[in-house]
Amino acid sequence: MSGTIKWEVIKEKSEKYKAEFRGSTGGRDYKGSPIWDYHAYCKWDGCIELTQYSNGYGYGHECLGVGACGCEQQDFHICSLAEFLFELGVLLEEARHYYRDKPGAEYWGENKDG
Numbered sequence: 001m002s003g004t005i006k007w008e009v010i011k012e013k014s015e016k017y018k019a020e021f022r023g024s025t026g027g028r029d030y031k032g033s034p035i036w037d038y039h040a041y042c043k044w045d046g047c048i049e050l051t052q053y054s055n056g057y058g059y060g061h062e063c064l065g066v067g068a069c070g071c072e073q074q075d076f077h078i079c080s081l082a083e084f085l086f087e088l089g090v091l092l093e094e095a096r097h098y099y100r101d102k103p104g105a106e107y108w109g110e111n112k113d114g
């Protein structure tokens with residue numbers, strides 16, 4: 001599987017008990033700076049707060065707030081990332097099983113995870 005998000009630690013926001021990362025899918029703003037589509041606040045206890053931005057907005061933009069801003073910010077709280085990834089893998093297998101003989105099978109096929 002090849003990653004399409006480039007993650008970078010935000011050094012000035014990270015310390016002994018927390019790490020913050022920003023992730024970019026490669027988009028650039030009008031000044032040529034990376035658009036950070038994702039922000040992940042990773043706590044020492046394994047919990048993470050993951051934020052996804054859309055429409056060319058990214059971490060650090062001057063947000064006008066839910067409904068007023070075009071960023072369509074979405075937040076996910078995940079208590080154990082490793083466990084959640086495992087559970088998503090189970091979901092992937094269930095969805096593949098469901099679609100194996102239906103329209104969409106080509107999108108859910110065995111080779112679609114890279």
Ligand SMILES: [Zn+2]
Pocket residue numbers: 057061062063064065069070071072073
């Ligand atoms: Zn916003």
